[in-house]
Structures are given as C-alpha cells and as structure tokens.
Amino acid sequence: xxxxxxxxxxxxxxxxxxxxxxxxxxxxxxxxxxxxxxxxxxxxxxxxxxxxxxxxxxxxxxxxxxxxxxxxxxxxxxxxxxxxxxxxxxxxxxxxxxxxxxxxxxxxxxxxxxxxxxxxxxxxxxxxxxxxxxxxxxxxxxxxxxxxxxxxxxxxxxxxxxxxxxxxxxxxxxxxxxxxxxxxxxxxxxxxxxxxxxxxxxxxxxxxxxxxxxxxxxxxxxxxxxxxxxxxxxxxxxxxxxxxxxxxxxxxxxxxxxxxxxxxxxxxxxxxxxxxx
Ligand SMILES: [Zn+2]
Numbered sequence: 001x002x003x004x005x006x007x008x009x010x011x012x013x014x015x016x017x018x019x020x021x022x023x024x025x026x027x028x029x030x031x032x033x034x035x036x037x038x039x040x041x042x043x044x045x046x047x048x049x050x051x052x053x054x055x056x057x058x059x060x061x062x063x064x065x066x067x068x069x070x071x072x073x074x075x076x077x078x079x080x081x082x083x084x085x086x087x088x089x090x091x092x093x094x095x096x097x098x099x100x101x102x103x104x105x106x107x108x109x110x111x112x113x114x115x116x117x118x119x120x121x122x123x124x125x126x127x128x129x130x131x132x133x134x135x136x137x138x139x140x141x142x143x144x145x146x147x148x149x150x151x152x153x154x155x156x157x158x159x160x161x162x163x164x165x166x167x168x169x170x171x172x173x174x175x176x177x178x179x180x181x182x183x184x185x186x187x188x189x190x191x192x193x194x195x196x197x198x199x200x201x202x203x204x205x206x207x208x209x210x211x212x213x214x215x216x217x218x219x220x221x222x223x224x225x226x227x228x229x230x231x232x233x234x235x236x237x238x239x240x241x242x243x244x245x246x247x248x249x250x251x252x253x254x255x256x257x258x259x260x261x262x263x264x265x266x267x268x269x270x271x272x273x274x275x276x277x
Contacts, residue, residue, distance in 0.1 A: 005102050006078045007181055011089045012148055013110035014140055016120040018161045019089045020201035022110055024208065025172060028190035029182055032085040033077065037199030039090030041066050051196045052205050055218040060196040071100035085181050090199065095151050105153045106179045109144075112161035115262050119250030130258055138265055155179060 009026055013019040020036075027034025041049045049066050051058035063080045066073055074086055074097070088094070098105040118133050127133040148156060157178040164171045168188055176183035186192070191211040202219050209216035254262075 003102055004078075004084060005104055006074065006083075007085045007104045007106060007179075008074060008091070008098055009085065009087045009179060009181065010091045010095075010098075010105060010107050010151075010153065011087060011110060012107055012144055013089070014112070014117055014137060014144070015126070016117055016124075016201070017110050017112040018164070019110055020197075020204040022108070022159070022164070023087050023089050023200070024190040024195060024197070024204070025168075025187045026085075026087040026108075026176075026181075027195060028187045028193045029085060029176075030184060030186075031083055031182060032087060033081045033083040034195050034197055035077070035086055035088040035091075036197040037090040038088050038094055039092070040199035042069075042093050049198050051198065052200060052202075052219065053195050053197050053209065058196055061198070069097065071097045071103055073097065075100075075102060092147055095153075098153075104180075105151075107148055107151065107153050107156040108175060108179060109148060109156060109158045110161060110164075111158065113250075114138075114141075114266055115254055115259055116161075116247070116250040118258075118262060119253045120247075123249070123253065130261075134262060134265055 011019050011023050011026070013022075023034050023036065026032060036052070047067055049061040049064065051061045060077075060080055064073065064076045068076075073094075077086060078084060091098075095105070114134075114137060117137055118130070121127055121133045121137070122130065127136045155178055157175045159171060159175050169185065172187060173183045191208045195208070197205060206216040206219045209219070
C-alpha cells in the first residue's frame with residue numbers, strides 16, 4: 001500500500017491580518033493540525049520548534065526533527081499527529097520542500113482592510129511613523145502576490161478578513177471546498193481543541209488559553225523578555241465571546257487624512273487585481 005498524501009494549507013497574509021485566528025480554525029478540523037508560523041523555526045535557527053501553547057510541556061514538537069530541512073519535517077509531523085491536513089503560516093521558505101510526491105500544497109491568501117493593518121502596526125510601533133508603515137505594507141503586498149504566483153501551487157483560494165468576520169461558517173466552508181479539505185462546524189469553536197502552535201499572534205493565543213482556563217503567563221513573560229513591540233494585552237487577558245470578537249479600533253485611531261492617503265496609495269492595487277497581477 002502506498003503512503004498517504006498530505007495536504008499543506010499555506011496561509012499567506014500580511015502581519016496582523018488575522019492569520020493566527022484563521023490557522024487555528026482550519027487546524028481545528030477533525031483531520032487537521034495547526035503548525036503556526038514555520039518561519040520562527042527557520043529564522044531563529046534554534047534547532048527546535050517552540051510550542052507557544054504548551055511552552056515546555058509539549059508532546060508533539062519534541063518528536064519532530066526540525067533540523068531535517070526537507071519534506072520530511074511535514075511527513076514526520078503527519079505521522080506523529082496522525083493528521084493529513086497541515087496548516088502553516090510563514091512557510092515561504094519551505095515551498096521547495098513541499099514539492100514532493102506525498103505532499104499536495106495549496107494556498108489560502110487572507111486579505112484585510114489596509115487601514116486596519118496600518119493602525120494595528122502603528123499601535124504596536126512596528127515600523128515607526130505612518131508613511132513608513134504604509135510603504136512597508138504596500139511593498140509586502142506586492143511581494144506576497146509575486147510569491148504566490150511563482151509558487152505554482154494550486155488551488156489558490158482568496159479570503160477577506162472582513163467577510164470572514166461577517167460570515168465565519170460560510171466563508172470557511174467556501175474556502176475549504178475550494179482547497180479540497182473537510183469543514184465541520186466544530187472548527188468555529190477552535191479553542192475547544194488542544195493546539196501546538198509555533199509563533200503567531202500573542203494576543204490571539206493568550207486569549208485562547210484564557211478561554212481554556214489555562215495559564216498564559218509564559219506568553220506575557222516571553223513578550224516582556226523579547227521587548228520588541230508594544231502590545232496592549234488587556235483585551236486578551238479576559239474571557240470573551242471569541243466567535244463575535246471584532247477589532248474596529250482603526251476607525252477611531254486613524255485620522256481622516258490618513259484614511260485618505262491609504263485609499264489613494266491602494267488605488268493602483270485594485271486595478272492590478274482586476275488584471276490578475
Ligand atoms: Zn504543544
């Protein structure tokens with residue numbers, strides 16, 4: 001009997017687009033597993049994968065040899081977890097490994113209103129001032145589209161964060177169908193499943209652990225130690241209805257002028273999109 005083929009869903013998105021949230025929902029499927037941000041393993045070069053949700057008590061990642069930079073990393077993971085659908089963010093550097101007879105790589109491109117992204121980055125002071133932040137995001141958007149096109153991976157499903165918020169079940173079902181993976185309603189309550197997540201949005205992950213009545217202090221502690229970006233964890237440190245959680249802070253945080261500049265900068269993008277570039 002030949003070995004089974006596994007599907008890798010490559011979630012492509014700009015920072016603060018909701019990529020962690022989407023990954024967790026897709027990974028909560030019966031036959032799926034959320035890897036998280038694989039770029040953390042590659043760029044840090046630390047020789048092991050750091051499971052954010054379990055911290056030192058992880059039972060999955062220590063069994064996978066992440067130093068083996070090949071398709072084997074994914075095949076080992078499928079073997080250890082018994083899952084056939086792996087969901088990964090920040091996986092661009094693994095695209096070559098995914099060209100393997102036992103792997104079916106697909107792409108899910110998540111887009112979010114650029115005004116929300118810029119406001120989020122400004123709040124956390126990731127890039128500095130407004131124009132610098134906007135330039136950086138516009139540049140990344142072009143780069144990402146090129147990467148997706150060059151990968152040749154198919155199918156590519158496109159999803160908008162705003163639509164996903166408005167109709168989570170409907171949109172998840174649609175993209176699952178397009179990508180050829182199963183969808184079940186249980187994915188909507190992703191916090192009811194135990195995840196082994198690498199990297200990702202600290203706020204989203206902290207919130208998930210709080211929801212599970214687990215301790216998320218290690219996330220706060222690690223954030224303090226890294227001291228990289230500003231982060232207001234107050235909204236993530238208490239239980240809330242995660243299914244209805246929306247972030248509209250950008251509407252108040254950005255000035256009319258800033259919103260106008262963003263719209264003007266993005267105008268050429270909508271033209272390019274129409275041309276399929
Ligand atoms: Zn774990």
